[in-house]
Amino acid sequence: xxxxxxxxxxxxxxxxxxxxxxxxxxxxxxxxxxxxxxxxxxxxxxxxxxxxxxxxxxxxxxxxxxxxxxxxxxxxxxxxxxxxxxxxxxxxxxxxxxxxxxxxxxxx
Amino acid sequence: xxxxxxxxxxxxxxxxxxxxxxxxxxxxxxxxxxxxxxxxxxxxxxxxxxxxxxxxxxxxxxxxxxxxxxxxxxxxxxxxxxxxxxxxxxxxxxxxxxxxxxxxxxxxxxxxx
Numbered sequence: 001x002x003x004x005x006x007x008x009x010x011x012x013x014x015x016x017x018x019x020x021x022x023x024x025x026x027x028x029x030x031x032x033x034x035x036x037x038x039x040x041x042x043x044x045x046x047x048x049x050x051x052x053x054x055x056x057x058x059x060x061x062x063x064x065x066x067x068x069x070x071x072x073x074x075x076x077x078x079x080x081x082x083x084x085x086x087x088x089x090x091x092x093x094x095x096x097x098x099x100x101x102x103x104x105x106x107x108x
Numbered sequence: 109x110x111x112x113x114x115x116x117x118x119x120x121x122x123x124x125x126x127x128x129x130x131x132x133x134x135x136x137x138x139x140x141x142x143x144x145x146x147x148x149x150x151x152x153x154x155x156x157x158x159x160x161x162x163x164x165x166x167x168x169x170x171x172x173x174x175x176x177x178x179x180x181x182x183x184x185x186x187x188x189x190x191x192x193x194x195x196x197x198x199x200x201x202x203x204x205x206x207x208x209x210x211x212x213x214x215x216x217x218x219x220x221x
Contacts, residue, residue: 034209043112043199043212044151087151094139094203095164096210098151 003027003090009103012082018075020102022088025069032091033064035073036098037084044087044098047073078106112213114200120219126188129216132181133202141210142175142185143199151199157183190220 005023012018024033034049048055048062050071055062061074075082087101113132121127133140141156155165157177165175172191177183187194197217201210 036209041215043201043215044210045212046209049209094158095141095153095156097153098143100150 003092003097004088004099006086006088006099006102008100009105011105011107012075012078014080014106014108015077018073018078018082018104018106020073020075020086020088020104021070022072023070024088024090027068027090029068033062033068033071034089034091034096035060035062036087036089036096037082038087038101039081039084047086049091078104080106080108082106112200112202112211114198114213114216116216117214118217118219120221121190123191123220124189125220126186127190127194127218127220129185129198129200129218131183131185131200131213133183133200134204134207134211135181137202137204137207137211138180139203140177140183141201141203142183143201143212144196145199145215146196154185187218190218192220195219 032049032051035047036044038044048060050062064071083106085101085103087098089096115130138159142154143151145151154167155175160177175185197215199215201212203210
């Protein structure tokens with residue numbers, strides 16, 4: 001029940017920007033888009049979230065299209081430690097339903 | 109803040125035995141969530157509590173699974189009797205109205221042989 005679609009895997013060169021896309025075409029007007037990542041064997045970690053406007057924090061930037069049907073997570077300068085599975089989630093009520101995510105591999 | 113604390117980190121048990129997983133949420137967080145992660149099914153929400161009250165347990169797979177939250181600082185997930193297909197990593201997470209999303213614990217890796 002994830003309501004999102006992500007590519008299963010992506011590669012990115014170390015030091016380059018990693019752009020992770022997500023489609024959420026059935027999102028409702030008051031539903032937030034959240035991004036989490038899970039580094040091997042660890043619990044998922046919150047990255048960023050947004051509703052309509054683009055957001056930026058110390059970890060990443062989130063670009064949401066004007067129609068809110070898709071978004072892109074940007075890691076501006078990917079490092080090897082950013083290798084992880086990245087989950088895009090539409091918050092429904094108070095519950096996060098995780099899909100299969102995108103496995104990002106940062107290549108030296 | 110020590111974050112969400114789960115114990116044990118690893119548990120190996122024999123089929124048929126009772127297993128109890130424990131979680132201490134972040135102080136001040138009023139929502140607590142139990143997830144299970146396997147290769148086949150990914151991260152599944154099992155149950156969540158709000159102010160110590162179970163709100164939605166529709167993700168609990170069978171009657172062998174039960175969860176309690178006797179107070180704001182402690183929750184348990186119990187499996188009785190355990191089966192090999194229960195082998196997974198079980199995560200606990202907590203949140204509050206003012207927090208960004210959930211904070212997850214490090215998980216308990218359960219192996220039932």
